Amino acid sequence: MHRRGLDVVALTSPESVYYYAGLDHLGYFAFTLLVIPHDGAPVLVARAMERPTLRAQVPWLRHRAFLDGAGPAREIAVVLAGVVPRGGRVGLERSGMFLPPVLDAQIASAVPSATVHDVTTMLRDRRAVKSPAEIACTRQAARISDLAMAAALAAAGGGSATGRGNGGGLTDTKVAAQAVHTMIAEGGQTPGFAPLVRPTAALDQEHVTWSGRELRPGEGLFVELSGCVQRYHAPLSRTVYLGRTPPGAKRAHAAALAGLRAAEAALCPGATAAAVYTAWQEAVTAGGPSRTGRRPPLRHHCGYLVGIGFPPSWVGGGDVLGLRADSRAVVREGMTFHLMSWTTRPLGHVVSDTVLVTADGCERLTATPRDLTVL
Template identity: 40%
Template sequence: MFANPFTDEELSGRLAAVRAAMAERGLDMVLVSTPENIFYLTGLDHWGYFAPHLLVVPAEGDMVLVTRQMERVSIEKQVRNALFHGHADNETAADLAVRLLKDSFAARERSRAVLKAVVAEIEGQADGAMRIGVETWSAGHSYGFGHALRESLPDIHWVDVTGLVDHLRLVKSPLEQNLMRRAAAISDIAAQAAIEAIRDGAGERDVVAECHAAMIRAGGEVPGFGPFIRPGGRLDEEHTTWGDGVYRTGEPVFIELSGCVSRYHAPLGRLVHVGAIRDEDARMAEVAGRAFDAVLSALHPGALARDVYAAWQAVVDEAGLSHYRRHHCGYCVGIGFPPSWTGGNRVTGLRHDSDLEIREGMSFHILSWLMGTGKGDFFVSNAVLLGPEGPEVLTRTPLGPTVR
């Protein structure tokens, strides 16, 4: 945080890719409001995203970033490839955006009439209205924000471009891959600190304190999710974490966490047993490991996400668990802002019904989750990068079973 991790060349290539996608859709402009996508295109890494940000991406010319005026210093320090217009707190980002867009439209109407006519003819629009793309499914695009834009600019042909930039983010550049490797190393350090702190009588808060301290001292930044560390009795609570309890012999402890470097995440998950592990859970650990390896074998360029899930499920079925199904066996991961490391408000999962094509440079949080099977419980997860030599498991904490 507080520094732009990207080179000018990296940012220029991303903007060119966005503009190529805009040209394919006949768009004059795109308004980006997802924090992860604004960061991807500009490098702005701060906590100000709780307030609306709007990155105006025209088909040509300078990008413009609109948000609160008080963010000026951070933006001037970090953002090199976009102009900044800030609004006072007695108005909204939509108010300022509308003024800027109206000024822009007036100038562009005079110089681009011929191009607009061509676009209108291609799209079958008699009025030749400007086509502006907006991310309608975005944490940064509230109903009020979108309503204000549409009501104030009635002559625009609005196009939903949700996923346009997200799709480009799926494949990581060499620079991004290195950031994920650094995040993975921090994930391992944090996980090891948590594991070493778990014992009979250890307080939940104390375990997480050790984990957090190790993460920060290793160079980690605030992750999109805080560490999920909780007793097995609260496993099904999904996105909850530590409480006021004390760990006791005979119970498992769930750990899922990620280091974060320049907003890039490399999550891992482990199940730690206090004092002892049941025989059926130890056997399930072997199944989980084999299923994880099957996912790695299925991860290759050109495969579909549903094929990867099928490889995981085949191992589970062969183990006598044909009744057991999961919503996915992993998901794409990389850039993430609080409150998530999944890259925005959508999860791009390796699901049984997904046609997502696997490509070199993609990165995943792979989960081999076998909890509540009726025949034993275990899970393991790792960050995995698909490189030119095949899948690279970025997180290296021992898979277990781990008994403390």
């Protein structure tokens, strides 16, 4: 704040409020604003009914409460008027999911003589490199991710008595139930996303999950999930096959795995996100055009920064630092990424892991085997 000449920073995303203040609850669906002045105590604008939680978790914050039905505009104005000097500079986190345009405008009108500066990227960059304590949480989350994946795949293979539906068939719901049970039983919190469990016929429906559908021999099953420890996530995904592999599965698995390994090799301090994407792209397409003469279509990214996450996401909000062809972001030691290798030809196949950027490369944190798996 001092370097940028900011008198006040106002945080609106759950991830930022948690990172700077430690408030861990599921009440972020209602507007929450953490106001940090350059001098003086921080103030939290939040629903009145959250007062007991705030007293228990963040008693050192001043709480400016608003009642249901009244809205937070008046309280925002009172707080900002008390901490922003005339002609001051306010840094505002413009979180797309948690700052409605009407409240963005009200924040500006509450301090008419001040200038408002978008600090969303600055705050995201501050959270990008993890401390040793944050890395320890991520390692614990990775352990839970592996255990939950093992439970899900055991159920999909008929290895759990509770994996059978009422009609005797295996359903995607029962697979998800085993994953969720394990995540909680092993000490994890509610993750930002529920486990994503669906047949590969619906693989391109990226954010849908179980529906009670019966799984059938010969089809693929996609499972993506993440353990969560103190709000830190370590996602992974696997594509497996039930009973037998369909034509093209071995080629798709080989291409996806080659891409993931190439991305791991390229992910090191100083590399750009675009360079990592290029390494992944070249590995996935190394087999050349398909029999139709066309190269396989490629994803818009091969992974993204991961860490603190609250529902409805484990990526830390809508502004995601992705490993994309057009990104100039520089990889730094201490970042954690969900590396994804997703192919669509000759058929859809996905394999992904969470990795930690180290001083000389990257370390894989999730340890679930990457073999072509037939259950």
